[in-house]
Amino acid sequence: MxxxxxxxxxxxxxxxxxxxxxxxxxxxxxxxxxxxxxxxxxxxxxxxxxxxxxxxxxxxxxxxxxxxxxxxxxxxxxxxxxxxxxxHPALPEKLTNVIRCRNPRCITSIEQELPHVFRLTDAESGTYRCIYCDTKA
Amino acid sequence: MKKDLIDILDLSTDEINSLIATAEDIIANPDSYATKCERKKLATLFYEPSTRTRLSFESAMYELGGHVIGFSDATNSSVSKGESVADTARTVECFADIIAMRHPKEGAPYVASINCGIPVINAGDGGHNHPTQTLTDLLTIHREMGAFEGLTVGCCGDLKFGRTVHSLISAMSRYEGVRFVLISPEELRIPEHVRTEILDKKGIEYVEVRSLEDAMPQLDILYMTRVQRERFFNEADYIRLKDSYILTPEKLASAKEKMRVLHPLPRVNEISVAVDADPRAAYFRQVHNGKYIRMALILKLLGIE
Known part of the structure; x- marks a missing residue:
């Protein structure tokens, strides 16, 4: 091709x-x-x-x-x-409004204006967690 | 820069040790703290009922000579009109010097903390964090055992939804030689993230077991938890599991003489009333400690020596 x-x-x-x-x-x-x-x-x-x-x-x-x-x-x-x-893009420290938190108990589930922010908590495994409720992306 | 307490790990072990020292000094010399917070106001913003935590915060502030404003039920506030947590925090900072917030949604106190200029204390956010309960637990363990290092801590009951257990494990994992015995039914095992990201990562020794009786003789601390109805989506699951682990004088018979039983309270039936008279039952002394550690915390966050 x-x-x-x-x-x-x-x-x-x-x-x-x-x-x-x-x-x-x-x-x-x-x-x-x-x-x-x-x-x-x-x-x-x-x-x-x-x-x-x-x-x-x-x-x-x-x-x-x-x-x-x-x-x-x-x-x-x-x-x-x-x-x-x-x-070479690196793993970003923070992701804003790229992914949404799926935890129904997270404050973002009832406050629509809040940005969905995830923080890199473990670079080795590429783990991101919601800054509000710590739920894994 | 203002300091908040959202997660127990916001505090270093040095800061925790200093809070414990202050709390112990308050217990020894209450009169010298009676006017420390004169003209200061604590706002207790409780979006869901929690009599014990709210009263503990309020009595802590009164005993420091301060004042308390706030609400204990969201239906009586502008929240019921749909106000956001951020706006409530911005408004309350005009009236108060420090906020203690309880909210059913996880992360709400963090949202408040980044939207106002006064210290915010997380007084419990859903199943997520409850750092002042952990400080209460730590002060109790320190007062009862004299140190944290080398203790075998048994956590029993609802280890899946029990946020107090997760925070206690986080906090205790920072002390040398602490090991955990995690006692729960299969359905309420400690979550995977606590195992992998705290225990495994830090190389902390732990075992997961099903039997409270078998674990009892090795424990220095037995941390009992309530199987909470409000953490279940399904009533049938709650009914089936709520009686899984009940502490009785018979089960306590094989425990060390110096072992201590802690419980974040309120209990339902997981500790028999007959256990209350045993000197190893430390849970009501624990409630008392909660007030003193909150006094120490309020002083620290307000920057009062």
Whole structure:
């Protein structure tokens, strides 16, 4: 399968296979007017299979979200057909309004205005907990 | 910067030791603390009933010479009109110097603490935290046993929903040589996150057992808990499990002479009334200690020496 290279834009690489669509929607890429390619199950030496997203335009990406969904993701910045930067998103310390607390006893279940905030409590296992009720994400 | 108490781990062991020392000094010299909080006001914001905790806070503030305002039932406040916790906290800080909040929803006191400029004490938030109960437990253990190090602590009853047990384990895990015997029915076992993130992570020795009688001889502390109706979604589960572990003088017979029985109270029937006269029953002394440790806490958070 051949997908054309991009001249200026971003390539989100090493997305775990099957997570591409989730990321596409979370990042709001469906709302972009430029060309966007979502490649699923591409062969990967490292992971066997991976998803890739190519965006033919530079934009600000939510690196916290990328780091949360899969810290092994890399973002390549392309300018004039050349890779000029490679970004490795880390696990973010805090996630705000990325995921929702599912604990029916949490204060966020009755106060709709409160932001849903999760804090990284164990970097080794990638565990996030709600800052209000400590429920695991 | 203001200091709140939302979770027992907000306090270092040094701070806890200092609170215990202050509480013991208050017990020894109550008169010298009688006007420490003159002209200060404590707001008790109790969104659900809790007579014991509220009275303990109120009497603590009165014995420090301070005043108390607040509500003991959310239906009598603007909360019933739908006011948010954040707005209530912002309003109350205009009237009071410190807040003690009890709320059925987990995290509500934290929301209050980040939205107002006065100290907020979590007086219990759902099944989550109840740090002043833990301070009460710690003061009681310290007064009864003289130290925390090396104790074998048995926790019995509802270890799944019993927030006091989770907080006690968190707090006691920070002392050298403490081991836990976790006594509960299968359905009410200690949650996985307490096992993996506190006990396993810190390499704390613990065993999970079903029989209170078998565990009894090895314990220095027996922390009994109530199987609480309000923590169950299903009435049938509550009825089936509520009588699982009842402490009687017969079961206590094999306990060490210096062992102490604690209970956050109120009890239903998990400790037989016949146990009350045994010197090892420390639960009513524990209630008394609750007032003194809250006095020490109020002084600390208000920055009063």
């Amino acid at each position: 051949i997908i054309g290279t991009i001249v200026n834009g971003l390539v989100i690489d090493h997305i775990p296979a099957g997570k591409g669509m989730e990321l596409y929607l979370h990042l709001g890429l469906d709302k972009l007017s430029c060309e966007v390619a979502l490649i699923r199950n591409a062969p990967s030496d490292k992971f066997g299979k991976k998803d890739i997203i190519k965006i033919a335009e530079k934009m600000d990406l939510d690196l916290d979200l990328l780091g949360f969904i899969a810290p092994q993701i890399t973002v390549n910045v392309i300018e004039n057909g050349e890779k000029v930067e490679k970004i």
